[in-house]
Amino acid sequence: MRFSRRDFLKAIAVSTALVSSGCSPTPGGRSAQGTTAGQDVEKWVKGVCRYCGVGCGVLVGVSKGKITTVKGDPDNPVNKGRLCVKGILLPKIMDTKDRLLHPLVKKNGQFVKVTWEEALELIAGKFREAIDQYGPDSVGYYGSGQNIAEEAYVANKLFKGAIGTNNIDGNPRTCMASAVAGYVSTFGKDEPMGTYADIEQADVFFIIGANMAEAHPVLYSSLVDRKNANPNVKIIVADPRRTRTADVADMLLQFIPGTDLALLNSMANVIIEEELTDRTFIDNHTTFLQGEKKLTFAEFKTFLADYTPDRTAGVTGLSAEQIREAARLFADRNRNAMSLWTMGLNQRIRGTWANNLVHNLHLLTGKICRPGNTPFSLTGQPSACGSIREVGALSHLLPAHRVVANPKHREEIAGIWGVDPQKMSPKPGYHTIEMFRAAASGALKVLWVVCTNPGQSIPNLTPYREGMEKTFMIVSEAYHPTRTSELADVVLPAALWMEKEGVYGNGERRTQHIAKAIEPPGEARPDVWALIEVAKRLGFGNLFPYRSNEEIWEEYRKCTVGTKMDLPAYDRLRKEHGLTWPLPDPGGPETSIRYAAPYDPFVKEGIQFYGRPDGRAVIFARPHSGPQEIPDDEYPFYLSTGRVLEHWHTGTMTMNVPELKRAMPEMYAELNPEDAEKIGVKDGEPVKIISRRGECMLKAKLNGRGQPRPGMVYVPFHDTEIARMINFVTIDAFDDASKQPEYKICAVKLVKA
Known part of the structure; x- marks a missing residue:
């Protein structure tokens, strides 16, 4: 293969981009921010990174009862020894000045140290009081994609099976629910059919x-490896903001915020009009729907007639030729195609539709269920799949992707749980926004929040923080104070990360075991222990007889047998470096690609989308639909929110790491230089961002690591200071199908402070 000077320069550019993202340029190498691990280590313990949903394997070094170092696990296929800067610095989240070491109860407006017994009795008493006086739907639980699977399973059983309410939801509702709804509506089952291995092909x-x-960043590094190994690999980045990811792109589609549905439909229009479809695949494996109405291929083509590139260009702000080029490149029959997305599509009032339209591109071209061909939703938390989607810890779900509204599903789970199915409610409980509205209205009397920080992360914060103060709120947390624990009535000290044993499930269906490395500090305890102790005090101890996490897991695993989501046994997980389900044979191979032979054990020949009754995936006719709120004369700018490399979620952990805090001590308002000039703001000067709901004050950043389109401002959401918390500004409108809020777009005005 000829390697031109242009290719060489491109390779240098992508390697530079990789290092700037905090990763080593080669697997197993030293991180840009890391140090060589291994000095004075008494033992190494196998685990999984605590941060995003990539699920990087780690080896934790322990000395004198403390985690002293972390290095990438070279035998883990996810990261092959590579870690990003946050992963390398994980030891520094463990012993911090704000670690919570004892239970606290708020008395006369002040937190007072109490015994576990006093805290547990108070919690159980409040639950009994609310349930007896107002019924089971007066209490709720709000969990996290950071919980281990055993914690989420026990919480689900306690609330849905024992108490009899479906008021259990969690923060994955705010980040992944539209991906769930997209997979289920298109393919009949949740989660990707491919894995990270598709990146290599x-x-x-x-x-x-x-x-x-x-x-x-580590998954991005795999993409960069692929690009460096083969200069013919092409990368299309579609985003209203130019980001570091775009540094490696061959094509940047910087569309107007909220117009991605039009873009995706226009790409489909080009694929059909230029006969780039795979008609054999379409005829054998798909059906067309508009709502519930079946369409023919010709009728679907007619639907797309309104989305020609020439017409769509004016909507999206792109040129017609950009749209055509992207569609042709994606549909090139000589190339495998992989789509990757996350919050930019999901956190929308039409996030489900956007997910459907990405799936459409793969189904129209037949680029699916083959190595290197897959639509792939990226995951934001370490176990949002394993501990929420799979366990069923959302208000409409039951374990193994069952739903509460299905009587057969309730009977199946009731049989495993040992409860009366008549006690299990068929009505979905409060989803996230409804749950915090119910707290504000007084309908929710008691709320238990575990391993998450909604007092900072919920959109349109002002009314919801007021609601959290009204309800009796228990917060299980490793740190205090957080913007949620400060509002609580009881704060329970939680064991953190590898201070306990457990299982995570990452974004590629990989189930991974985390061994306990050290004892938790002070009186901190695993959340699963606290849940079981409260269950006993509520009179449900007979339902929770577990003596170990393994016993919990093996009961949960029964829920998955025969569902085509069959999970591996605990003893095998301890030995392996993760396994991708389904695994119907306990000792058999993991599944790399679902729905297709020879990869999927449930498909004997060809492709079968067995989640749907007819075995066919759906190509949806979804019209373009904009955001809930668009700029106007009073609020002329789009606001979007997101992440930075150095921090994660609400900064509870990463702001405790000195190196990360020094690198990014506070969040900022990233402006296009044209807009900054118009409002008279210079780099580093304070700017006030105001919406119909609230405001915050941040320093302007121009020509930083990213740049939004003119008319758009971008703000990371990690800041812990009240004055800089952008979620006082964001909107709480949500997708009708997925119930996921539209964090990504609202209308604001900018005022020089």
């Missing part, structure tokens, strides 16, 4: 609504 990457370089 893809020739075209279509990245839309994701800044992988900063939000998923």
